[in-house]
Amino acid sequence: MNRHLDAVLGFAERMIGTRADAEDIAQDTFAKAWQQARRWKPGQAQYRTWLFQLAMNLIRDRWRKQRPSEPLDDTIADTQATPDSQLQSAAQAARVNAALQQLPERQRAAIILNHYHGLGNIETALAMDASVESVESLLGRARRSLRQSLNSERV
Amino acid sequence: MSTDTELDNLLNAYRVAPASAALRQRIVQNASRPSPWAELLAAIGGWRIAGPALAASLMFGVVSQLWWTQSVSHSVAEDSVWTLAMLNTTQEWANE
CATH class of the missing domain: 1.10.1740 (Rna Polymerase Sigma Factor; Chain: A)
Incomplete structure (x- = not known):
């Protein structure tokens, strides 16, 4: 456990x-x-x-x-970071969380399992009850959407 | 942000705190707690008592249902035979 x-x-x-x-x-x-x-x-x-x-x-x-x-209130920052950089990384984490929350449910699940938990496409498909092809497509769309939303927030 | 690596780095900024000791304890307690049905079964004495009691009440239900159905259908059949034969011995007929 x-x-x-x-x-x-x-x-x-x-x-x-x-x-x-x-x-x-x-x-x-x-x-x-x-x-x-x-x-x-x-x-x-x-x-x-x-x-x-x-x-x-x-x-x-x-x-x-x-x-x-x-809203999310409990992300962690680098333990060795200074207060300023802690604030900065907390803000960045909040931005990423907001961008993730904007994704459709299946795209979000696919990118989280693949990126944060290191699951391959086959395992991600198993966890999501989906085909490998649809996982590949979901991941592509999720990355495109994340790039767009995180870029637009930067401007 | 143009490359996948840049996106990956940005995504890595979002980290989640590990599970607290309280949550771990809650999960372990939850796992060791029996289900409500198991608790109820234990409260009424376990299967050794609940099993025969359940079987006996089931048997009683079946037998009493059979007995009741037979007695009702018998009396109805008897009444209708007397009525059909016009030999009904109720007070109304006896007076005539």
């Missing part, structure tokens, strides 16, 4: 944008993982990929019921 909790929490927080909701999702993901442990088949997906799949489903369920309302 310890090995995967940070990954699941990071995925949920980047998907939802708020820490409190992400913690709830992480907790529910592990509760579900223990309940459904028999359903996980080692040959099909890595345990971590399966956990991402469970988290993704829980996030979708939550979105169906309610949209997150509070």
